[in-house]
Amino acid sequence: MKRWMALFLAALLLCTAAAFADETPSDTLVVVFSHAGENYNVGVVEEGNTMKLAWIIAEQTGADLFEIEPAVPYPESYEDCLDIATAELRSDARPEFLGEVENWARYETVFVSYPIWWGHLPQILYTFLEAYDWTGKTLVPFNTHEGSRQAGTWREIEEAAPGATVLQGLAVVGSTAQNDPETTSASVSAWLADLGLGE
Ligand SMILES: Cc1cc2nc3c(=O)[nH]c(=O)nc-3n(C[C@H](O)[C@H](O)[C@H](O)COP(=O)(O)O)c2cc1C
Numbered sequence: 001m002k003r004w005m006a007l008f009l010a011a012l013l014l015c016t017a018a019a020f021a022d023e024t025p026s027d028t029l030v031v032v033f034s035h036a037g038e039n040y041n042v043g044v045v046e047e048g049n050t051m052k053l054a055w056i057i058a059e060q061t062g063a064d065l066f067e068i069e070p071a072v073p074y075p076e077s078y079e080d081c082l083d084i085a086t087a088e089l090r091s092d093a094r095p096e097f098l099g100e101v102e103n104w105a106r107y108e109t110v111f112v113s114y115p116i117w118w119g120h121l122p123q124i125l126y127t128f129l130e131a132y133d134w135t136g137k138t139l140v141p142f143n144t145h146e147g148s149r150q151a152g153t154w155r156e157i158e159e160a161a162p163g164a165t166v167l168q169g170l171a172v173v174g175s176t177a178q179n180d181p182e183t184t185s186a187s188v189s190a191w192l193a194d195l196g197l198g199e
Contacts, residue, residue, distance in 0.1 A: 066099075
């Protein structure tokens with residue numbers, strides 16, 4: 001075979017291998033529940049604070065992303081949302097969500113994210129956590145808040161996701177996640193490095 005042809009074939013092989021490598025499915029998933037619309041300290045936003053944080057984490061870990069979308073959307077108004085959240089908390093509700101995670105078995109590490117609602121997980125997180133088998137999964141919580149930090153929710157998650165190994169989470173102030181991507185991104189990088197995660 002001529003030398004140029006051998007080189008050409010080698011280059012072709014390398015490109016094909018690289019293309020396949022890019023298509024390797026991720027074994028990491030970011031699950032996010034977040035409320036767009038009016039919220040505390042940020043006004044009316046198109047994308048919720050936790051969603052902004054979730055995109056940064058998905059980007060830094062190469063993860064897929066699944067959004068917990070409520071079957072009945074929460075009201076855009078902050079006050080109305082507070083009222084519904086109060087009623088759901090009192091009744092220990094399990095609000096339904098749309099869709100499902102495809103290829104659940106493929107994911108080894110699942111980041112689970114949410115805003116703090118009344119010092120707790122939003123009830124829809126229980127619906128999600130109880131819908132899946134967590135045996136053998138590594139679960140990494142992260143959340144946004146406006147003062148309560150993680151508010152004991154890591155323990156709530158541990159109880160609702162038996163079988164999972166729950167790692168140290170990250171709590172970010174919601175208005176920082178919404179308005180300061182550089183600071184948020186730096187906090188995420190440091191946290192992921194501590195956990196030995198990140199790409
Ligand atoms: C119903 C409701 C209850 C909340 N309760 C708390 C709380 O107990 N502690 C706190 O720090 N922030 C609380 N917040 C503020 C949110 O946790 C914060 O704004 C968060 O960043 C919102 O994230 P999101 O935009 O992704 O929904 C509450 C917000 C709502 C809507």
